[in-house]
Amino acid sequence: xxxKTIKIVNKLGMHARPATMIVKAATKYRSEFRIVxxxxxxxxxxxxxxxxxxxxxxxxxxxxxxxxxxxxxIQEIVEMFLNKFGEE
Amino acid sequence: MKKISVKEFYELEKKDLSLSLxxxxxxxxxxxxxxxxxxxxxxxxxxxxxxEYNRIQIFGETEISYLQSLKEEVLYNNIKETLVYDxxxxxxxxxxxxxxxxxxxxxxxMIPIFSSRLSTDKLFNSIRIYLQGIFAESKTIHxxxxxxxxVGILLTxxxxxxxxxxxxxxxxxxxxxxxxxxxxxxxxxxxxVGGATNNYGHFMEVRGIGLIDVAKMFGIQxxxxxxxxxxxxxxxxxxxxxxxxxxxxxxxxxxxxxxxxPIIYLPISPGKNxxxxxxxxxxxxxxxxxxxxxxxxxTNKLQEELTRKAKLREKQIEEKK
Numbered sequence: 470x471x472x473k474t475i476k477i478v479n480k481l482g483m484h485a486r487p488a489t490m491i492v493k494a495a496t497k498y499r500s501e502f503r504i505v506x507x508x509x510x511x512x513x514x515x516x517x518x519x520x521x522x523x524x525x526x527x528x529x530x531x532x533x534x535x536x537x538x539x540x541x542x543i544q545e546i547v548e549m550f551l552n553k554f555g556e557e
Numbered sequence: 558m559k560k561i562s563v564k565e566f567y568e569l570e571k572k573d574l575s576l577s578l579x580x581x582x583x584x585x586x587x588x589x590x591x592x593x594x595x596x597x598x599x600x601x602x603x604x605x606x607x608x609e610y611n612r613i614q615i616f617g618e619t620e621i622s623y624l625q626s627l628k629e630e631v632l633y634n635n636i637k638e639t640l641v642y643d644x645x646x647x648x649x650x651x652x653x654x655x656x657x658x659x660x661x662x663x664x665x666x667m668i669p670i671f672s673s674r675l676s677t678d679k680l681f682n683s684i685r686i687y688l689q690g691i692f693a694e695s696k697t698i699h700x701x702x703x704x705x706x707x708v709g710i711l712l713t714x715x716x717x718x719x720x721x722x723x724x725x726x727x728x729x730x731x732x733x734x735x736x737x738x739x740x741x742x743x744x745x746x747x748x749x750v751g752g753a754t755n756n757y758g759h760f761m762e763v764r765g766i767g768l769i770d771v772a773k774m775f776g777i778q779x780x781x782x783x784x785x786x787x788x789x790x791x792x793x794x795x796x797x798x799x800x801x802x803x804x805x806x807x808x809x810x811x812x813x814x815x816x817x818x819p820i821i822y823l824p825i826s827p828g829k830n831x832x833x834x835x836x837x838x839x840x841x842x843x844x845x846x847x848x849x850x851x852x853x854x855x856t857n858k859l860q861e862e863l864t865r866k867a868k869l870r871e872k873q874i875e876e877k878k
Contacts, residue, residue, distance in 0.1 A: 480867075481860070481863065482863035482864075482866075482867060483863070484856065484859055484860050484863055485804050485806060485852075485855075485856040485859065485860075486806075488804075489803050489804055492803060493800065493803070496797075496798075497798055516803045516804060520855070520856075520859055523859060523862045523863060523866065524863075525862075525863045525864075525866035525867040525870065526863070526867040526870070527867060527870050527871075528866070528870070
């Protein structure tokens, strides 16, 4: 299991488009994927779940992956965050 | 190019357009090749640039009264020059009487003249509707057409994927079948209309059973003849890595005979109730027509919350300083 804390650096926060990107990327992997934000924990492969977090610019999330390809999953997702989901 | 012979046109439409042939029957030799009509107005004065001679020429009160105002030789010459063109047919409206010279020249030059009792306006409309039906572009495609809550849903997908079974379940839920397996689509006035290719009735093949008659089995309320096609749904086997629509913000469309209609790629897998999902597609479509887009509504709310929270956070950081 990998845990990785990450900050949202794109101005618009995690709106519909980034949420879709994350979910679509995560579903490719076999590992389980959860995202934790303060007291909320959701399934990172569910679009409604990810949007429910309403994670705004500057907020922190914890990505949790568990499975055979957890390393690659986290790597791809983290990269998306760092690239600001292609925004700005 | 599509065409219809003038003879056929006359035989089929003489009742509806209350037509009678003034010239000799032998004059009906040409073909109608376009659904457009023309009022020759300027051509009769001798101006032939852009004269649309290949259309049916309609002589209304304006044309006739102009011709009657002409001196005999002028009238003869002008008409002769006009009839030199390969005109499929001339129709005189309101049962107006035709100057004798015109009738004579038309017989000579083998151009049929019909007289109609309808007014010019009415005749224009009726012929246009009739000819548009004939000249409308059409094609047949492999699929099933169902009317779901008034929304015409064209179901497509590989054979054996379950289009017919899905249509059957929709019919059982009170929706109406237009045709199964082969849909004839016609494009008319920017609207796609689908129907069956034959008039045998509403038969359907169900794998393992054979042919069934939907109208006999479920009653006449379960079928209809034609329906405007509003949405296409492509059924496809579920694949793990397929890029399915998740929110519904991006709308895909497909081009059928030059008309764009929305298309939805629907993954199916055992245990999924496709009929219910199709009803949802139809209701969502109606909802959007009424101006309510659930995907937009939700994402707008999310965006508002994100902006509000980001501002709040900024404020808190400043206060700490």
